[in-house]
Amino acid sequence: MNDIVPVLREPVVARRITPLPPTVDRVDGLRRAMAALRRRWWLALVMFVGVLFIVLMTGLTRTKLYTATANMVVNSRELNVSEKDKEVLPGLSTAENAADTEVQIMRSMAVAEGTVKALNLASNPLFAKKLETLAPPLRQTAAASILASSLKVDRPGQSNVVSIAYTAADPLLAKSIADEVGQQYLAVKGQSRHAAVQNVDQGLGDELDRLRGQLEQAEAAVADYRAQHNLFATQNTTFTEQELSTYKQQEAQSRANLAEANARLATAEAQIRKGSNGGDVGAALQSPVVQQLRAQRSQLAATYADLSSRYRPGHPDLVKVKDQLDTIDAQINAEIKRQIANLKANAQVARDQAGNAAGTVAQTSGTLAANNAASVKLNELQRKADGLRDTYQTLLTRRNSISSQALVADEDARIFSPAALPLRPSSPNKPLIVLIGLALAAIVAAASVWIAEAFDRKLVTSGDVESKLGLPHISNVPEIRSIARGDEARIAAIDFALARPASLYAESLRAVRLAALRHKRHDGPVTMGITSARPGEGKTTMAISLARVSAMAGSRTLLIDADVRRPAVASRLGFQPRVGLVEVLRDNLPLEAALVRDEASGAMILPVAQALASSHDLFDSARVQALRSMLAGRFDFVIFDAAPALAVSDARLLLRQLDDVVMVVRWNGTPRQTAAAALKRMRALDIEPMGVVTTRVNMRALAAYGHGDIDRDHAAYGVYYS
Structure with a gap:
């Protein structure tokens, strides 16, 4: 061996990831x-x-709609027909719902129907289309309902101002309806007053007719008695009484006038005797002429004082104003003398009138004494007639007040702002x-x-893998196109690590190899199975690439094609074996007879010569142990390209006998339920993979939206790859 393999003396018992308790990170949530x-x-x-x-x-x-708005000021009054000591129309109501009541009247069908009739809306094209299916008698009511649906009557705040807004496709129609609704509201209010007046007038009229007949009879009795006793009178008194009363009033007035005239004259003469010029005499003080002249003199005196402060004596303007003051003083003195002369004349006239009035009173008093005896019965008849007349007059006045105040008095509502023609559509x-x-x-x-x-159950990031599957994420194996430079995209995935040994693709495979070798627990070769949940996950490509990377690193590496039902290693490497794994396990064929060397990397290949429909416990423990014995001492790292663990039970049988298992999932392709199901079946046989490798990872996409992935910022350390 040319590489140094770290050895763990104590085996790793459990490799499952225990998820950390969730933390509230709003910024992280926004990033996700x-x-x-x-x-x-x-x-x-x-x-x-x-x-x-x-x-x-x-x-x-x-359709463009136009809204026209008219504004009204309203208040609520109630017709007073019962209390006689109050006005028929009281002051404005202070109830909060008074104006709301008027709003409801404006929204009533009576106002809507009046508007429809006034504007002949039932024949308007905008209304006629909706009414053509109805019978003619129903069209007006239906048109009123349509109008009410587009009518908006609002009372802003607690004021007595009400806005009437109507929306229609025709701006002129909208304006006409908004204004007409206000007019119809006033008409409805007027009709309400008319009805109240008519009800009251009918009751009062019957009572007035009855009283009129009784009053006529009483007045006829008074007239007959006067004619019989020659007691002609006006306003409940005889002519003689009226004359005497008048004469006494004249006498008293004459004496009062005489006393007043003498007093004024005496006062004026006393003031003159004391040296007064007459300016303080009462008649002079009350004279409009004197008052006007004194007002003019006051203005001229002010002007004179102002000029005196600015000019020297003899200045033309100062002399002119002084002359005007002298002229007004002369006029005031003349008027005072005239008033005193007038007081003397008035005193003499008052003495003559007082004497004449006293003689007339004495003569008339004698005549009155003869008429008093016959006036007793006349007074009784007159009181009866007066009582009937007062009652009749009271009811007649009440009737007239109701008619005038309810129908002619000041308005309780008015349109103060007619609707303007809308030029821009409101909708x-x-x-x-x-x-x-x-x-x-x-x-x-x-x-x-x-x-x-x-609803997306695919595994995208290393965080998804570890949180959803509970296994460590070992590596992201890139898709060649996402990391290729220039014409590198044409290189096959299994050859890329050979052609670009310093690439991110080769480095990701070395990470898988390192994870496998660090778990070595015996002196024999490290055996690692590579499986997936379903076909097409990229496990065979990764197995071949991993074997080549391991061989180039100096490890004696053997790649075994353990997917006997769908073998792919030989075909991917471009050769056709005659014998292989099946013959070695079943027929005890020598290992050397079946091994094939990969000339490009030096790795050894144990292929499958012919696919089997059923393996029939090909990987039972005896055969696998015999195979491991043959491999001992000859290889350092043995890779088994196993069948998908979810679908093939023989794959699980093989994997439980190997040192380590790697679960391959396709990036953004393998549903998490499928991967979890494969793990569930493996764990049922105590197979715990050492981790998960995601294949065919689009590194550009991962850098763009792979939040939470370990390789999201791979471009930052891209200087280490070439």
């Missing part, structure tokens, strides 16, 4: 998510583009649709990747 996205970028792209296309086509090709909202499309496409794409990952 990004790795999954990179691995399935085509699925994410297809789903993203597909969903985005569907959303955009569905949203952007919809479809292109930016919103694009955002929704992008968000939905991203969600669906991410969900598709997540679902694909959740």
Whole structure:
């Protein structure tokens, strides 16, 4: 032997991997998510583009709709017909639901039907298409329902402002309907008032008719009695009483006027005797002329004072203002003298009027005494008529108040902002649709990747292998195309280690060899079986390549094709044997007669000359032990290319008799359930593989999205490969 083989004195009892308890690493989770996205970028792209296309086509090709909005201010009033000491229409209701009630009225079918009728919407093309299957009597109601479905009445916040928005394909129609709904709401409110007034008017009218008849009878009785006793009167008094009352009022007023005139005159004369110029006399103070002149003088005095502070005496402007002040003072004095003369004249007139009024009162008092006796009965009749008249007048006033305040009083709702003609469509909202499309496409794409990952049971990374299978991951054997340079892609996999012994491919095989040799527990050759869960995993290619790498390293290496049902080693190496493993085990053929030398590497090959349909316990313990005896002392490393352990029981029989077993899985190809099933069957026979080798690994893809794999950063140490 030319290589140094480390020897472990104590055998390794268990090689299973005990997974570490999961730790929460959000960054690691994000890396895994990004790795999954990179691995399935085509699925994410297809789903993203597909969903985005569907959303955009569905949203952007919809019929353009226009929304027109009218604004109203509303409040809620209740008709007061019972309480006589209050207004018919009280103040605004303070209830929080008052405006909400008005909103519900706007949404009512009565308003909708009124709008349909006013705009003749049943014949509008936008409505007619939906109504053509209905009978004519039902079309108006159906049109109202259609209108209500596109009508939006909102009350923003707690205000009394209500917005009426209608959406239609025709902007002019949307504006017309929004405005008309407000008008119809006002009409419905008006009709409600009319109905209330009519109900009240009918009841009050019957009562007024009854009182009118009684009042007419009472007034006729009063008129007859007056005619019989010559007691003509107005407003419940006789003419004589009225005359006397009037004359006494005139006498009293004349005396009061006389006293007032004398007092004013005496006061004015006393002020003049004391040296007053008359400016403080009451008549002068109350004279509008004097007040106006004094206001003008005050303004001129201010102007004069201002000019005096700026100019010297004799300045033209100062002289002009002084002349104006003198003129106004003369006018004020003249007006005061006129007022005093007027006081004297008024006092004389008052004395004459007082004397005349006293004589008239004395004459009329005599006539009144004769009429008082007949007035007793007349007063009784008059009180009855007055009572009926008051009652009649009260009810008549109430009736008129209800009519005027309910129908003519101030409005309790009005449109303060008619709808503007919408120039831009409110739907479809292109930016919103694009955002929704992008968000939905991203969600669906991410969900598709997540679902694909959740249902993907393939083994991709070394972390997947160790966590799902519970075995150490030994090595990643690259696919030649993923590491080839230039024309190296044309080199066959079994020849690549020979042609490029310093390549990553050869290094991965040396890692498998090292893992096998470090477990040597006896003096004979190390026997290692290579198996897989199913055909096509790349175990034969790896076995041939491993044998060649081991032989080039100086180990005496033997590759045995133990897949007797589907032998492939000889055909892959390009020769046709006459005898082989079957003849050695069954017919005791000498080993030398069946061995074939691989000239390219120096490894020895024990092929299968002809495939067997059934091995019939070819690998029983006696035969295998006899084979091991023949190999002892001649080889250092013996590789068995066994059949898939899941499908062939003879393979499991062979593997349990070997030193080590390597499980081969195809990278991103072998389902984890299949690999786990093969392990389950091997472990049932106490076969515990020393580890797993992943084959045909796309190293470029592994570097891109193989998060958690030991060789993800292989490019960083690529300087060691050539």
